[in-house]
Amino acid sequence: xxQRVSYDDAAPDGMKIVMDMEKYTKKSSISRTTRELxxxxxxxxxxxxxxxxxxTADARKMGExxxxxxxxxxxxxCTFYTPEERVALELSEHITLIPTQxxxxxxxxxxREQFDEKQYVDLVLIINQINNLNRISIAMGNTxxxx
Numbered sequence: 001x002x003q004r005v006s007y008d009d010a011a012p013d014g015m016k017i018v019m020d021m022e023k024y025t026k027k028s029s030i031s032r033t034t035r036e037l038x039x040x041x042x043x044x045x046x047x048x049x050x051x052x053x054x055x056t057a058d059a060r061k062m063g064e065x066x067x068x069x070x071x072x073x074x075x076x077x078c079t080f081y082t083p084e085e086r087v088a089l090e091l092s093e094h095i096t097l098i099p100t101q102x103x104x105x106x107x108x109x110x111x112r113e114q115f116d117e118k119q120y121v122d123l124v125l126i127i128n129q130i131n132n133l134n135r136i137s138i139a140m141g142n143t144x145x146x147x
Contacts (some may be wrong), residue, residue, distance in 0.1 A: 002094060004141040018136070021129050027124035034085050038123075041072050045096045046136035053144035055130075056100075084114045088123055093103045095127045122125045 008015050020093050025035065036059040043051035071078045075089050087110050094101045111120055136142075 002141060002143075004139075007136065008037055017099055018132065021125070021132075025122065025126045025129050028087075028126065030121055030122050031084075032125060033059075033064065034088050036062065036064065037068075037072060037081075037085055040069065041075070041089050042092050042096050042127060042130045043134055045093065046074050046130055046131065046134040046138070048137050050137045050142040050144050051053055051130065051134050057147075085109050087114050091123060092127045093126065096131055 007144075028035075036055055039055040040052060040059065045107075059069055060066075068078075068080060072089075074084065075081055081089065083102060087107075090107060091103070091111050094103050094107060111123070115123060
């Protein structure tokens with residue numbers, strides 16, 4: 001499938017808002033590694049091949065291991081993710097699947113053991129941003145191209 005709409009051309013003001021949010025999340029104190037793991041995991045849940053391709057490539061460029069990338073869909077069973085990454089991934093799954101999972105108080109408390117108040121807000125924004133980008137990519141028919 002090819003891209004259905006040149007959305008940057010069709011709605012530049014709207015896409016600027018989306019990209020301004022992306023710029024904000026990149027400036028957060030959440031580690032780049034954690035941000036990329038979140039983006040990959042959420043994109044897996046949402047089935048966004050374009051974003052999976054983009055963020056696995058970005059993760060590799062920053063030195064992320066193949067093992068940690070390949071095992072993200074089974075992160076709960078792996079011991080090689082940090083406590084911060086684990087709770088961020090769990091929060092990512094809950095927010096992505098919010099109609100069925102919500103964000104329980106117990107999870108919020110565990111997140112806050114690893115992240116301060118601003119970091120919690122930034123995590124929620126990072127998670128929502130990749131969910132937003134997944135939905136834009138899927139709706140617009142974006143697909144990865146062979147490298």
